Amino acid sequence: MKVRTPITDGVVPTLCRMCDTRCAINVHIKNSVIAGITPFENHPVNEGRICPRSEAAIDLFYHPDRILKPLKRREDGSFIEISHTRALDEISARLKHLKKEHGAHTVGVWKGEGLGFYQQEGYARRFIRAFGSPNYFSNDSACYNGRYLGNHLVCGFWNAFPEFNQAGLILLFGTNPPICHPPFTRELADARENGTRLVVIDPRLNPMACYADIFAQPYPGTDGALGWGLINYLIQTGNYDRDLVQRHVIGFEKIAAYARKFTPQYVQAQSGIYAHVVETIGRLIVKNQPDISIFSGAGLEHHENGVNSIRTLVILSCLSGALGRPCGLYRPEPLGTGELSLDRTLPPTGKNPIGRDKFPVLYDIRKECHTMTAMDYMLGKGEYPLKGLIIAAANPAVTNPNTAKVEKALKSLDLLVVNDFFMTKTAQLAHYILPATTFLEREELHFYPKLQRVNLTRCVATVDGVIDEYRVWRELALRLGFGDQYFPWKNESAVNHWLLAPTGLTVDLLHNHPQGYVYKPIRYQKHLSENLPTPSGKLEFASPYLKQLGLDEIPVYRPPYHRRHTDNRFPLVLTTGARKSLFYHSRNQNIPRFRNVHPDAEVEMHPDDAAHLQIENGEKVHVISKNGRLTLRVSIKHHSELRRGIVEIYHGWEDWRVNFLTFDEINDPISGFPLLKGVPVRIEKAAF
């Protein structure tokens, strides 16, 4: 690979995008080689520290397996290198053909995590609307949207990251900050030093739970019961924000009536958390009101009752008085850049967006389609066929549920284009693979909504022959006849100027602020002076919007699938998705030193379950669900790390795809999320 750097020697401050935390880094260039990555000292996100993933950006950039030329699949399944011009010509010709023969709606785009969000998402959304199709998909269908919807349905907004260091009590549900959000650890430590209490709720005891005052281990998918139990505790003891309820809430009576049955004993029966622990947490909330931080990670949304569990916790936060507070639910304001998405100016007409009939809320609020339903459309079982798909650095053949079906569906496409760094399981199914650029090769805007801060990253290096994603979209758009209208900017830098134009900020100004630029001071407690951005302008503890759609008006608690259906054939409950410290979903497995730490897949088991099946640590076993089987190594955990009957497998392994076991047809009725953390399975010894 031939690499060019804007400077031959020196240090360029920019942001890391090995995960979505986006720490500020210094990239050291020596003789036009990226020689090192060190922390940038003065950014409030990481305050001069980084994690080992950051330095691995160099390994990603120079990786010998990186795809640097477009590839085309031949009849026999092998790939040949072709030029960019030929790839883009052929892809656009085939897109044109699909549009002419079957209609624009038979084509979709799918944004993944690998390239990043905001700007990259904007291009993908813009492209598919301009093409004329309503079908925008993304990885958010299985991570993020559930929390987004849960928060929006109650408050009309979501601040994903509260200021933990301002809290008196922090409750973490289904999250593992040292791995998922490394900078949280600093905020949590700051809080703890000030005497903040910490409660961790998780079916899996991660080392950080050693750091908590209380660690409680519920059955997977029963967090909603605990949430209702705590709401009930606050109402029964009269310790809730009455002023808020009087002035800013609709549906309080409904939730108060429903909460009544969630006595500590009932919560214990539902969730497995002892009644006296529920009461203790309740007392802690009362003692620390209103400085309560309640944070739920992706752990809650991967259940068929996920959105309701999240709504329950949002209501609990509000009743605790945390609305509008720094440690709680305050509403950050966006910068107000130009809008790349065309959802407002060019709403889709004609055919229905895929999945809107089944999950209207998902499309309504997120303007995106349902990836699991898309598989049915690809397989000819939808209202119309989905025939073409452009996937931008997503890896659904690994990370979407029901892998066998996903592979079958992707293979049935007339045109699959994948834009990625490596030959992923998904890329292997593509007709065309376009090389992707790493974050080091792009200059783009990044926002930290919590801090109301914006950064512009720097292009640190380019690889000859690899064009950035903006140019890919633009080149395709030009060939399809809508480039001049919708992608008129020559390059990404011109896009940045356009994005910033309405804001009064400039590219130069942001270049001079590697520490980020605060575009607006944060205002807390906005609900005191203005309406909340919900349909009613109030907190919707009961949602008329959902009621009208025939969905749960209040976030009713429904026990998870594995608690409702007992099946002797599948006595264990599989949870997936607990993070590995150095991987990021399906990324980083090809970085040798990371692989040294996580060499292969394992199924984590409680020692009693292993003993019952006479399984030894390290033994190979089959894990079997109604959908498939997976053979892998057993890792017997400490008895406190998992509940008896629960087993855990990481979700991102390319070679041990746990989603062969998961279901795509049991979904949250609001978000459409799949059931990834409560799958009935059995374990059998593998024959030697």
Place this chain on the structure above:
Amino acid sequence: MKIVFIEQDRCLACRNCERACAFQDSRNFDRESTNIWVHVNMDHRTIFTLTCQQCEAAICLDACPTAAITRDPDTDAVIVDEKTCIGCRMCIIACPFGCIHFDSAKHIAVKCNLCSGVPKCVQNCMSGALHYADINELAAVKRHKSNRPRHNTALLPAKEDRQ
């Protein structure tokens, strides 16, 4: 002199320090070659992290029969000279903190050398539990901590106290 200091009550056991440290030595994330250790005890639910304190009166340095252990003139770190070390492990036995490990491939003793003044473990400590600072400054951190009111009360009764 400056040392790597650990605020135990800020460590959440992410193990980034171990990996960054191992990489300095082996270019790999091999826990065998780290010189900082995060101990998680699941029985007692405790986290305890340990690395070399670069003792002013370093017993390892005194115990070394070949004078392979010396003080780095630039950083004051207690360092092992690979060429002079004969792998007798006296220093490993002598260290009261167990902060020297044996590299069985090279057959030498290995310990923290403060990365020549830019300790990678500190750079990779996202929670801010690790500091690289002068001993006197660190004493102030400790004093400040010990003056702060703390929660010492357990929130939940021990198992045997429950009905």
